Amino acid sequence: MPFPETEDQPLDPSETAASDGPAVSEALRTLRRVFGYESFRDGQQEIIEHVVAGGDALVLMPTGGGKSLCYQIPSLVRKGTGVVISPLIALMQDQVDALRALGVQAGFLNSTQDLDERRVVEAQFLAGELDLLYLAPERLRVPATVQLLDRGTVSLFAIDEAHCVAQWGHDFRPDYLTLSGLHERWPEVPRIALTATATPATRDEIAARLDLRAGPDSNTRHFVASFDRPNIQYRIEPKSDAKKQLLRLLTTEHAGDAGIVYCLSRNSVDKTAEFLTSNGIEAVPYHAGLDAATRAANQSRFLREDGLVVVATIAFGMGIDKPDVRFVAHLDLPKSVEGYYQETGRAGRDGLPSTAWLAYGLQDVVNLRKMIEGSEGDDAHRRRMSLHLDAMLALCEAATCRRVRLLDYFGQGSEPCGNCDTCLSPPESWDGTVAAQKVLSTVVRLDRERRQKFGAGHVIDILLGKKNAKVIQFDHDTLSVFGIGTDLREAEWRGVVRQLLAQGLMAVESNYGALVLTDTSAEVLRGQREVMMRREPERAKATAAKGAKSGKDRKAPVDLPAEAMPIFERLRGWRAATAKEQGVPAYVIFHDATLREIATALPGSLAELGRVNGVGENKLAKYGEQILETLAATG
Structure with a gap:
């Protein structure tokens, strides 16, 4: 079917009504059967329809906005295997586990596997037994990988974390430059590049480097969703004693919550993790100076345990799918608004109230200015870094709504949110x-x-x-x-x-x-x-997110009736035991949102349970009877 030709296509809910087309009907059936949802989120259906029909797409959608479905469903609907290019080697196993729990046939090829493991995955791909195959970008520099893809049937190429291709952006990775050759070698295979963070300049660079320019003679469309994350409360305060300020935040507002604390140096990561642990908050460090086994163990604990805090450098977090991260804290000034936005976006993927908190001071500014002046690279590179820092400082020093300034940086207008520190306590x-x-x-x-x-x-x-x-x-x-x-x-x-x-x-x-x-x-x-x-205004006694609770009560979902809480906790207990037994993160079994709906609806049969959002056919068959037994035991 024909599609409008446009440079940037905003995602408008009015444009994504259900279609009678066979491809979209199959996509919707797949959404219901595999993922257990009755309808697409705003914007998803239009993207999926375009890619299923063979079109290329550049998708900008915030973390938690449902980007993954935009390539997962077309991979399931189209003939062949969807090949996902991802830089997240350490997380590929969890991504594949989550898909397999849904009944999707998924696999990965990366440097962590031995020869026998790779051969099994390669054989599955060639036999057409995989719905999705995850690859690290460096694998495409290996001739054997290219030859493997030539011998199989590829339904699409999904380029995740596409901002990594942009030198203008905050997380440039040279291996991503090789991805420009995908279209040249496989011109008939549609490509979809996705990212949660891109200014107009970064977006243009992604489109240029990946040959995904939109225009009258192109089958490529750009889809730009709103970058707003209304459930995240943005707060920035002057740094006095950063660790004590952080401790106050966690003990008064986020006791028992899972969260991420970012520091600029490895030494600061270690000291902050030790400080939190000594003050009764379970925390683990994550940085490149730790041995690989320790990093992997700490990341695994964060994904699988409730209420754990990870203190990390910016090396941690990309691709983390943990939905119940209730806060992201920065103890040092981020180098760019793009980096800050992506890091804070790891909070509240489940849509519940969450906090993005930053303490910054004079020494942060001094240190980053020195870092820029002494950095390697030409004058143009230093100018780019200075512009990034200037924008970050402007956000920190803003006397008006943080969200308005943040969204303006990404080229999107908005009204004051009423739910950031400058809205709640306007500075003079x-x-x-x-x-x-x-x-x-x-x-x-x-x-x-x-x-x-x-x-x-x-x-x-x-x-x-x-x-x-x-x-x-x-x-x-x-x-x-x-x-x-x-x-x-x-x-x-x-x-x-x-x-x-x-x-x-x-x-x-x-x-x-x-x-x-x-x-x-x-x-x-x-x-x-x-x-x-x-x-700076006087520090408010309580500036917790709207509707959120502080202390231990923060664990309770804000929209859950009091009588449903014991049932919800029983379901969480069952989920934790099941996840431990299977060696997967708890959210791979079910998200909190799904357990919350089950605890409220109290389904009495498999048919009723199957109508709950997030309960697809495979999970209904695998866990349905256990859930009904758990509900009966609470009665």
């Missing part, structure tokens, strides 16, 4: 021009009068009139600016310096982290430019 703006002049004047005096450069801490000591050893050593108590800043506290001066750096009115020298002037500093010093600053 104040005229910081005089304060800015004092800081800049101190930097000028040090440079011009003494031919010296110092970092933020020393500059603030001079402003506050502190006669410490360093100030006395360099005779800085004789400067005309000494003690002119006693009208503000040290924390407030650090905020002033931080915002000057964020606004580009001052810079950090890469070698030693010294403060230096920029081209725009003179405008402030001459009074030609007003500097408005953000005054």
Whole structure:
């Protein structure tokens, strides 16, 4: 059937009504039979219809928006095997386990397998016994893999985490560049590239590098869903003692919840995990410095256990399908809004209220500026990194709705959400021009009068009139600016310096982290430019997400009737035991949302249970009687 030709096709629910076409009917039957859902989410059906008909697609859809179904169902409907290109070797086993639990024939080929294991999967593919086959991108550089695909029947190529192809993006992987050759070698096989994070610039680069440009003469369409995750509450606060701030968040709002804590360095990961554990919160570290067995064990525990916290570098999390992550916390400033959005998007995949919390301070800005200036690569690369950081700082220093700023970065308009820190506790703006002049004047005096450069801490000591050893050593108590800043506290001066750096009115020298002037500093010093600053509000006693509860009560689903709670907990207990017995994550058996519906509906027969969302034919046959017995035991 014909399709509209457009550069970017927004996903509109009004455009995705059920179709009478045979392909869509088969797709809908597959959705019901295999996955146990009566209807598609907004936008999914239009994408699936296009790919089933043989069209190429570039899909931008937020984490938790249902991207996987957009290639899984076409793989089941079309003849042959859907080949999924994914960078997530460590998670392929779990992805395959989840599909097999649905009755889907799935397999993978990667470097973790021995020769015999690979031969079994290859034989299944050649025999047409696989619905989906997962490959790491580097496998396509191996001639034997290409020859294998030539000998079998490929129904489609799905390129997951497609932002990895973009050098403009935050997670570039060179192996993804080889994927541009898919269309040249297999021109008749449709391709679908999917990502949750892409600005317009990154999207254009993905389309160019993968030969997925849309246009009048192209069979490619771009589908762009809303990036909004309304169940996530975004909160950013000044860093004072980050670990203690994190502990307060977890004990008051997320006790017993599963979550991810991101740190910039391995050392910080280890110390934070130890700190949380010593304070009664079960936490494990994850970073590249750990041996492979420890990393795998910690990741496996996070996926399989309830209420575990993983403290990690950004190496952790891509492709994590755990639906009940209730919070994502950052103890260091992310390098880009794209990275921040993808990392925070790992919270609340089940749609329940979740928190994205970030503590950031002056030293974060200084460290990242130094990192950029000292990084490898050409000037263009450093400019890109600086632009990424500038956008992240703008989000942090915003006095208006965080969500509006975040969505605007991805080219989407929105209204104030009423559910972020700046909406719940609007910060004041104040005229910081005089304060800015004092800081800049101190930097000028040090440079011009003494031919010296110092970092933020020393500059603030001079402003506050502190006669410490360093100030006395360099005779800085004789400067005309000494003690002119006693009208503000040290924390407030650090905020002033931080915002000057964020606004580009001052810079950090890469070698030693010294403060230096920029081209725009003179405008402030001459009074030609007003500097408005953000005054942090007093920390609210409770800013938990709407409808969410704090402490131990947070474990209870917010929309579950009180009388259903004991039944839900009994079902969770059954699920945990079953998952442990099978060696798979609990969500592979059933998601919380499905157990919640069962606990509320109380089906009395297999037929009634089969009408619950998330209960497909295979799971009904495999677990139906056990669920009914569990319900009977609670009665």
